[in-house]
Amino acid sequence: MSGYLCLKHSPPPPPPPPALSKPHLPLRNTILGTALSFGLLFSFPSVSALQLPSQPCPHRQPPQETLQTAPEVVTNQGLVEEAWQIVNDTFLDTGRHRWSQDTWQLKREAILSNSIQTRSKAHQIIKRMLSSLGDPYTRFLSPDEFSKMARYDMTGVGINLKEVPDENGDLRLEVLGIILDGPAHSAGVRQGDEILAVNNVEVKGKSAFEVSSLLQGPNGTSVTIQVKHGYCGPVESIEVQRQLVARTPVFYRLEQLDSGVTPVGYIRLKEFNALARKDLVIAMKRLQDMGASYFILDLRDNLGGLVQAGIEIAKLFLKEGDTVIYTVGRDPQLQKAIVSDTSPLIKAPVVVLVNDKTASASEIVASALHDNCRAVLVGKRTYGKGLIQSVFELDDGSGVVITVGKYVTPHHNDINGNGIEPDFQKLPAWDDISQHLKKCSMPQQG
Known part of the structure; x- marks a missing residue:
């Protein structure tokens, strides 16, 4: 995986004394937080285990806790202020609307009114501070978690983990996303399973990043994952073979509908990996040569993957100048429209099949084709995952994951939490599809 957008967070210059929205922080100008924007390029419905760059980002080794009296590089108060400032500068409230710069300023004053004696206490304050935002x-990230994430290598088992607190406040890990027909899925792991142990090491209380490191290993080797199926289901130990080589996510065939009169090119896209665009182009060209006059793109149960692959795939169907997706955020870099810069590979009518597990990159493709009148959507409302997160390194080697933006469809509909409503629940007649797309393409009378 490559192409992660690297951002730099540096504190703004101090404002005049009356301005309270961006107070001066005692941060050295030579220290910059490093941000890895992984929502832009790799997106499952969660941001935890698999959304990491192939090349390590610059980071410092976490300092060792000692009893020496030498001055620290950063004070505990300074560390809390640094995390506070990153939220103040970049956080986009996309959920419960708890956040405003005025209330955030009051929180800073309340937090820093007391002395923070230990680094552990500073970390706890940052955790509570971020939790108060109401954004899941x-x-x-502790220094150990950030360090592991920065040097993370894809395990190849094809699962995405979500941390869920239990009734005692301890973390348990659930499989939120899984690559269909990937190693874990083929071995019997399912979405919603709870991970109990990896290679006989219990994972209760461990973070998603810690468990990710346990899952890592050389290509072709095996890892044993103990899972509990569902909330009260059976416990099973499953051996999964690691597979680092990407497999084609594309399956296609030519179907004859309407008593053999209408040749239809059916393409199923399981995920958006590094092979998705290349193999989809091959499938589309072959189906065209075989006489396909309509296309069905099946995105059901496609939880996402590389968002950039989704954007490039959407462009295969769009005219030059068509909007693929909008990104929205407080950072000017995120306030932009992503526009198609090529001619469409095919011009035939398209049906996109979707359901409630069509998520993230799949929703970008579906909305791009739908809003540009290139396809009708058939099935169920989609999942509704359209957020962008960035990871910022703090001065002591720890880090914070911050929601900094979201995706908005070409028709300016917010994907996140809403999903996309299909045009039809069941596949209509092809004449109805053609009429629907023709009507969509007609200029609206004002």
Whole structure:
């Protein structure tokens, strides 16, 4: 995986004394937080285990806790202020609307009114501070978690983990996303399973990043994952073979509908990996040569993958100048429209099949084709995952994951939490599809 957008967070210059929205922080100008924007390029319905760059980002080794009296590089108060400032500068409240710069300023004053004696206490304060935002994707990373994430290598088992607190406040890990026909799925792991142990090491209380490191290993080797199926289901130990080589996510065939009169090119896209665009182009060209006059793109149960692959795939169907997706955020870099810069590979009518597990990159493709009148959507409302997160390194080697943006469809509909409503629940007649797309393409009378 490559192409992660690297951002730099540096504190703004101090404002005049009356301005309270961006107070001066005692941060050294030579220290910059490193941000890895992984929502832009790799997106499952969660941001935890698999959304990491192939090349390590620059980071410092976490300092060793000692009893020496030498001055620290950063004070505990300074560390809390640094995390506070990153939220103040970049956080986009996309959920419960708990956040405003005025209330955030009051929180800073309340937190820093007391002395913070230990580094552990500073980390706890940052955790509570981020938790108060009400955003399930914004969280704190310990120095160990950040270090593991920065040098993370894809396990190849094809699962995405979500941390869920139990009734005692301890973390348990659930499989939120899984690559269909990937190693874990083929071995019997299912979405919603709870991970209990990896190679006989219990994972209760461990973070998603810690468990990711346990899952890592050389290509072709095996890892044993103990799972509990569902909330009260049976416990099973499953051996999964690691597979680092991407497999084609594309399956296609030519179907004859309407008593053999209408040749239809059916393409199923299981996920958006590094092979998705290349193999989809091959499938589309072959189906065209075989006489396909309509196309069905099946995105049901496609939880996402590489968002950039989704964007490039959407462009295969769009005219030059058509909007693929909008990104929205407080950072000017995120306030932009992503536009198609090529001619369409095919011009035939398209049906996109979707359901409630069509998520993230799949929703970008579905909305791009739908809003540009290139396809009708058939099935169920989609999942509704359209957020962008960035990871910022703090001065002591810890980090914070912050929601910094979201995706908005070409028709300016917010994907996140809403999903996309299909045009039809069941496949209509092809004449109805053609009429629907023709009507969609007609200029609206004002």
